[in-house]
Amino acid sequence: MCNTVDSLEEEFKPDIDDLEEKKDIKGLIQALENEDYLIRKDAARSLINVGDESAVDSLIHALKYESWEDDYTVLIAVRESAADALGRIGDKRAVKPLIQTLYEDSDEEVRWKAAASLGKIGDHSAVEPLIESLNDPSWGVRRNASNALGNIGDKGAFDPLIKALNDKDWHVRKYAAVALGKLCDERAINPLVNALNDEDSDVRWKSLIALGKIGEPSVKPLLNAFKSNDWHMRGRAAEVLGKIGDERAIKPLIRALNSRDKTQNKYVRGRIIEALGRIGDERAVDPLIKALNDQYIYVRLKATEALDLIKSKGKGSWTVHFDNGEFTFDYPNSWEIIETTDEKKVITGGIDNNSMLFSINRLDDVEDIDPEEFAGILKNVFLMQKSKIISEVGFKARKMDAYMIIGENPHDVSVTKIMIVVFKRKDLLFYLWFASAPDNFEFFDEDIDMIVKSFQIKKF
Secondary structure, three states, X not given: OHHHHHHHHHHHOOOHHHHHHOOOHHHHHHHHOOOOHHHHHHHHHHHHHHOOHHHHHHHHHHHOOOHHHHHOHHHHHHHHHHHHHHHHHOOHHHHHHHHHHHHHOOXXXXXXXXXXXXXXXXXXHHHHHHHHHOOOOOHHHHHHHHHHHHHHOOHHHHHHHHHHOOOOOHHHHHHHHHHXXXXXXXXXXXXXXXXXXXXXXXHHHHHHHHHHHHOHHHHHHHHXXXXXXXXXXXXXXXXXXXXXXXXXXXXXXXXXXXXXOOOOOHHHHHHHHHHHHHHOOHXXXXXXXXXXXXXXXXXXXXXXXXXXXXXXXXXXXXXXEOOOEEEEEOOOOOEEEEOOOOOOEEEEEEEOOEEEEEEEEEEOOOOOOOHHHHHHHHHHHHHHOOOEEEEEEEEEEOOEEEEEEEEEEEOOOOXXXXXXXXXXXXXXXXXXXEEEOHHHHHHOHHHHHHHHHHOEEEEO
């Protein structure tokens, strides 16, 4: 009789790994409501990987907090995984429950997962609750709230993020700097310059990157940072100046390259050389040729790369020609063009085992279709492939109409994030297609931003 009872319990105990492998959403939703708390926990974690819109209501229910749950640690893991899964699914129905979690849940890890998920969903109704979370006692919550506010991009978060830039915890200051860079507000320049003196190196580095995202208005303070006696600061400032590409940096960079000051170690010299290569001005050619004889092979290799880049870029841009038109764009020397037999140009980027695929596609005689309409066609392709659209937006860029869509395409064991930016001028249309693992989009964020911002269509 006992054996019969045991077999019945085994029969009704779901195999979560099998359900996840089969992408059995219905089965995982049922498991999420199982009386066994451990099964609930495992089901919630599996829904992080395979969940879709059909799981939203059950995940919202699993997210609800009641004070008696404090006595059961496993239920904290259920709520934490539910918050994470809701962010990955990206359904706006989850916004209010996640905000409620920010206010009410007793566990800091659940709250910071909720903050991160609100940033992924990107709904502006979460801005005020996230601003309030910048005062949360947990630095993890404050950190993720800062990052989420940057992802949402609401200017109303500017002043609170400036305050967060002085938080007692370096994690929070770091992500406040990242968020301010995403807002691209020139008012952040002076506070970010002050953050270049932060005691934490990560905060200083992210502040430099943020200044770089703000762009040309940051050049002067970056040049001041380049005068620092801290060689780490000099090297990083040179790197950011190169990414901005402003010609005001050329002479100071060349002077520094020719200098034998003790702060000009091989690391700094390498960053200076990379920056000069990115800017692509011919005034840098002679100093770079001299650097080919540097005592350090690292510097000599960087000089070779920079000279090749300047030679390839001509006036500072890579140019790919077509029969009756051309477009120009800048990109780092870690990207490489792969020629194909048709008019598509495929470019790959790879750094430290990360990879990104980028293709450039052209359509002629499309005067009657605008970028949004064309994006709608691509969206239908997404849906037929069981992919989902995360966000979309139209904008104007350098006399071109443009439209951007971002989606995710699930695979058996992974997810591919896809970003498509459509540009049109007169009867000529191009669309840029980026594809990689979701985490790589953050890794290549600056490169993608530079490619999109510098893209042009020139009609002969």
